Amino acid sequence: MYKVKVFVTLKESVIDPEGAAATKELKKSDFPVDNVRVGKYIELTIDQTDNVEDAVHDMCKNLLVNTEVEDYRFEIEEAAAK
Amino acid sequence: MYKVKVFVTLKESVIDPEGAAATKELKKSDFPVDNVRVGKYIELTIDQTDNVEDAVHDMCKNLLVNTEVEDYRFEIEEAAAK
Numbered sequence: 001m002y003k004v005k006v007f008v009t010l011k012e013s014v015i016d017p018e019g020a021a022a023t024k025e026l027k028k029s030d031f032p033v034d035n036v037r038v039g040k041y042i043e044l045t046i047d048q049t050d051n052v053e054d055a056v057h058d059m060c061k062n063l064l065v066n067t068e069v070e071d072y073r074f075e076i077e078e079a080a081a082k
Numbered sequence: 083m084y085k086v087k088v089f090v091t092l093k094e095s096v097i098d099p100e101g102a103a104a105t106k107e108l109k110k111s112d113f114p115v116d117n118v119r120v121g122k123y124i125e126l127t128i129d130q131t132d133n134v135e136d137a138v139h140d141m142c143k144n145l146l147v148n149t150e151v152e153d154y155r156f157e158i159e160e161a162a163a164k
Binding site: 031036040042059 | 089090105113118119120122123125128130
């Protein structure tokens with residue numbers, strides 16, 4: 001059993017309206033921030049011992065990530081079976 | 083200048099419809115996954131040298147995170163000024 005954490009970010013060339021809105025609001029509150037980008041953070045468990053990395057790439061490319069406009073990276077850590 | 087990465091997750095007691103849908107679809111495609119939870123991953127830069135951690139807590143509590151239903155954690159790393 002592994003725990004997987006996937007970080008999904010919009011590609012740099014893609015406009016991020018949610019991030020732009022957050023930047024604006026934070027600046028309005030006098031936080032000296034910039035370049036706020038909002039992506040997705042996905043956690044899951046996978047009950048498989050071989051080729052976990054390949055499986056995660058497959059899941060990302062086929063379902064979790066829109067690779068036309070998004071990039072992803074992930075971390076895999078061993079988890080105790082429940 | 084610091085780069086900040088914020089991970090926002092739904093509290094465990096909160097139902098996650100998007101995660102439940104992803105779990106179902108991934109299982110349908112024969113991935114042996116469970117407990118898919120979908121949160122937010124926010125990146126930003128902050129141009130401040132003191133009390134950066136406090137500022138990030140303030141931003142999270144006041145704008146980026148709904149602390150009624152979400153938890154957050156963050157990482158701060160030094161970034162070269164552009």
